[in-house]
Amino acid sequence: MSSEFYIGKRLSYDGRLCTVRYHGAVQGTKGEWLGVEWDDPTRGKHAGGHQGIKYFKCLHPSPTPASFIRPTRRPDTPQSFTQALKSKYASDPLPADFRDPDVHIVFTTQPGDHLKKNPPHRAPIKFSGKVAEEVGFDKIRKQLAQLSELRIIILDGLRMWRPDVRGGAWMQGKGGNDVKEACPKAMELDLSRNLFEEWREVASICEQLERMRNLRVDGNRFRDTTLSEEERERCLKAFANVHTLRLEENLLPWEELARITHLFPTLSTLGASSNLYTGLTPHALNPTITDLTLEDNRIPSLSAIECLAKLPNLQRLILKSNKISEIKALDLPLPIFSPTLTEVDFSFNEISTWAFIETLAHVFPGLTSLRVSHNPLYESLQSPDGRTLTADDGYMLTLARLGNLKTLNHSPINPKERLNAESYYLSMIAKEVQFAPENFREQILKSHPRYAWLCEEYGEPDVQRKANAVNPNSLAARLLRIKFYLAADKSRTYEAEIPMSCTAYTVLGMVGKNFSIKPLKCRLLWETGDWMPVRSNVTDFDAEDWASDDSEDEARVDRVMREVEIVPGTRSIGTWIDGSEAVVRVEINRENGVWGHVAAKRNA
Template sequence: MAPNEAYVGQRRSYSGALCTVRYQGPLPSLKGEWLGVEWDDPTRGKHDGSHEGQRVFKCLSSSPTAATFVRPSRKPDPERTLLEGIKFKYAPSTTPKSVGQSASVGNAAIEISGKVVEEVGFDRIKKQLSLLADLKIILVDELAISGIVARAASSVEVKDAQRELQQTCPNIVELDIGWNTIETWQDVANICLPLKRLKILKAGGLRLRSFRATRSENEANPFQNIEELYLNECLLRPEQILQILSPGESCGFPSLKVLSLSLNELDVFGKRSQNSAVKCQSVRTLVLHNNKFRDLSSLPDITSLFPNIASISLQGNELSQLGLQTAQQFDTLETLNLAGNQIDSYAFLDALTSIFPNLTSLRISRNPLYERTHDGVEQQQSAASDSTSYYLTLARIPGLKSLNYTTITPRDREEGEIYYLSVAEKQIRALLDTKDERPLEQKAKIACGMHPLYTTLCGKYDREDIVQVFVESTKNQKPQSESARPKSELDIYAPGTLGSRLVDACFYIQKPEPECSRTFQRLLPTTVSVYRLKSLVARHFGLRALQFRLVYESHEYDPVEPISITTRNNRGKEDWDAWGEWDVDAVQEGHDLFGHSPADDELSGGDKDSAPKYMVREGQRFRKRETEVLDGMREWGDFLDLTAHDGSKRRDVKVRVEPF
């Protein structure tokens, strides 16, 4: 094959711009032969491989302007071998003239304004650069390097070039051969074989046509000591990546710790059945920046191939949903980078705790979720936005130690979790107060799903769990009879209207006279003044104006005194005398030690179905709260306790009338 003869899959460079030949042949309505090339820089082309609306060839890139048709007669740039590229960059005085350097150019005098510039110290610099044996880091990217030897070289020539490279540069630790005209992974293996100390290999921007490297039985593994491998912007597919990593039945990179596969337009990372037994045990970090992943559904395949993976970076993808079952867990993962995606819901973050139980470092900035506050309002100040998102994120992941490269201090965690509780309570209360057809149990379940850590954090900071209070209150609620007024009947009125201020008021006289009615019940607004209310009550019961008291009986209970038994092991005469002359036999029959009779535990008026006047809880005696409605022009609603424990508004009010 002639040196410049084209073929499909060939890598070429035109004026320093790399491309790959994808088509060779005629084009409709055009004379002669044409080459269809796909440029590495997709902005350089004019189309996507189509001609006059008809597909001629397909590009690896998804860009609509990655391809161009050129004439085969167009001369490509000359290529170099690896050693020629190293000498060209690091020891230019030793570069052969055949590579393109002219002796006359190298020896020409430099003149500025007609004066010859004297070169001082350049001989010493060239001498230092000529010591290629001391080089540990070599960067020969974008030098049109085709391999360790020229194309179509024999195996003998390959062996000779490897020996020369080993003698010339024996101490290379890091090598960058990216964005060159290398065509096969076998060419990469031939380059790495003589470099016994090589640990970092960067091969980004290569457009390979063959992805499997072979070696003889007695030949060493060329990638034995590679710890970091960078294959960015190579437009590789998952099966091609697997061929590179595992050319046989075992992993070809036994020491690999970091694998970078950014800018490959990957949307899935799946294992193939023929390589199901292959595992790269040493890989701890996987970088997948700027691909096209839409969810995390590839994680099971990734962790199967890399069972000890500890860090995954998915920055700059299109992630918007999990794509995983919450029952799935990835115990080895400790660091996760999700910055620059399309995550717009805190539900995504809530699931991370169960999916990644050992997650300690997270980066999740530059997502739509943080472009607005927790209630959906656009942020006006970036500082407030950052603080809000920072707190609401760290509170959702208890084991997190670093967020967006910021170390989480104990104070940050405490402030964040307390702020999270306040936001969660506001959202949960709004949900529980919603009047719809959903069962109460379903509302409570939805509330727990909205904030899975709410109950745990309530216990941590000794806060009242409004979900638990809501559930208990609904369980203890007595069913209403058909004749009773439904509790929610008055809740249909919009806030701020007169109907929203109505309460179902019941007035009764403790010891009514025979000619008076015992009770009086009607709907009354809480905005009525006390004087006007008393006028209404007096007219109904036939009482003299302002010659009676109104006592509001609240639903709340206040502590009275503890119930305790004092015991002492060593009682002396002084202890007994300390009791004074109190006579235990003087307690009235039917009363307890505190002077309360059983009649006190019944509501006045003989209402057996109402709550008792006294109650005992955990050794503490409580008495039902009573508040006198004082005379004046104040609204009588100021004396009422209308807010229940669960945040709902009470509508039933009971008032005792006590004539003077």
């Protein structure tokens, strides 16, 4: 069977795993070819086609997971379980009469000492610059060679297969006791990234390990997971004590993965990450599952995983690194999960609205622990008054919106923190109402489901509505309305709405163009409208003033308007001018550095 090629056959070339998807001729070439899909989608050159002709379909949606190779190319040699185990844990055979002293490490501090104790062909081992001598490491290797004592066995990527149990051979008594004789005490087993093609191969290994609790079968490509009723009963016994199962990066259809979970009577933890799921079919998982990980898939919404809401014992759900952006798609009901589900992870998704966060309280009625960091929602937060919010602000607004949370982003929430967050959130709602038109008040308050409860707990906020208030998040709040006029001719004016982010250089250019003046000859002065008192001495007087009893000069107080010069540069105009409207006087440098303007004449 190993020399034949068929669809679904697992092969390895230079340590790279692949699956045969096509065997035959390719137009424009001579001889036969094997069309293979590589487990690593970056390894190939196409997606199963050549010169516009599609020869086979790949499981992975990448544009380059496949290649054509000649059947005469020699693949890597597969290994049995025992061969893989020995190559991993007993690769250096030791003589029967081997004796070795206790393990210890000797440090040498004199230069050249290590050359006397270590063979010349071995590079010295150093700890913090000190050369250490190896004594007794052969003994450690010998202890590892005692395979029968191994509890944790990792056989990842060792080209394992069990062709003798494929098809109906397993039920014919084949499979043997090779695994039980080699490592009977194994409790954790990793069979990831090997050459298994049928689920029977995995079952034939596990049924020999009565103590096994954890099983990983990541990265295998099974062409057949179907089982007869007799085989299913045998699997139930083989996996009777397995509590944790990892089926990650297998690209199994959800129906097949769900069917496999029912072969584990006591299964509590399941990992199904990196399987490219965009939605889950209604096929239910084993109801005994309490911890489920669906990390690094392509799930767009919670309605796409509605079948998980039927799990009666689910306590922890990891949805990290998906594409979740909404609760439900159009025309689909709102999924409601079991109250037993208390911990959910939405980090590294595409959540961008507060409405999503607020709906979580309805979708997960038992939610007490949430992780929601690294979502677009927190990258550009702004308060109703236009202030840019920080990540800490986003953290406070999240926990304030979800009243039952006890842990957020792995941080426990204490009573004082909740008090501060909810008070802060209530003030934000008040500001949002303040800067919106009066007729939007009810709509705004309805968008905050906890507003009524917060008012009852902390008191209704006093909304100070300003006349002609502008919402700072609107475009109008980011514009300045400026009236420019020439100091030498007040009848010549120019009005414009200018973004606050415009630089002083840009404004000078606009003014110069509209007044037909070279920008560098313009001087801009913002007339603030604020009058300041200025004291001045009286030097001119009448005869009547001579009768005064005071022989010294009198001091008199005048009032002048405060002006701010807008200095040419890259500083934005919004940093010079306060408010949304302004009057700017334009003075012209005519010649010899004299500014042409109408000077204010003081009255003596």
